[in-house]
Amino acid sequence: MNKAGVFIKKFAKKKDILIASLILISAFILAIIFWFSPFEGQLYACIYIDGEFIESIPLQEELLQEEIKTQYGTNVLMILDNKVYIKESDCTYQQCVNSGSISRPAQAIVCAPHSLVITIEDAESVGRHR
Numbered sequence: 001m002n003k004a005g006v007f008i009k010k011f012a013k014k015k016d017i018l019i020a021s022l023i024l025i026s027a028f029i030l031a032i033i034f035w036f037s038p039f040e041g042q043l044y045a046c047i048y049i050d051g052e053f054i055e056s057i058p059l060q061e062e063l064l065q066e067e068i069k070t071q072y073g074t075n076v077l078m079i080l081d082n083k084v085y086i087k088e089s090d091c092t093y094q095q096c097v098n099s100g101s102i103s104r105p106a107q108a109i110v111c112a113p114h115s116l117v118i119t120i121e122d123a124e125s126v127g128r129h130r
């Protein structure tokens with residue numbers, strides 16, 4: 001191998017490293033943008049009874065307790081630390097209470113005996129209910 005060959009090889013290696021670091025840096029920047037994007041702050045807990053949209057509550061509420069009374073029974077909904085959960089229910093199997101908290105879009109809590117569904121939705125999705 002002549003000197004020129006060695007030079008080209010080294011140059012190519014440096015270029016690879018440069019491209020790799022550029023990809024890493026842009027991935028890192030994208031991750032930061034997603035992390036701080038306002039999307040996180042615009043989530044709502046949406047309450048459905050019998051498949052019908054009832055109301056939306058912003059997840060930013062520090063602490064909120066709400067009784068959902070229907071002909072089927074009562075559920076106590078809690079919002080704490082950007083998470084939603086069912087604190088109490090007079091339903092048979094307590095599945096909704098045991099299913100724990102939700103905080104991300106497309107997650108849901110279902111209380112089948114009370115025909116109650118609580119979902120997490122973003123502002124755009126909530127806007128479609130109005």
Ligand SMILES: [Zn+2]
Nearest residue numbers: 089091096111
């Ligand atoms: Zn239940």
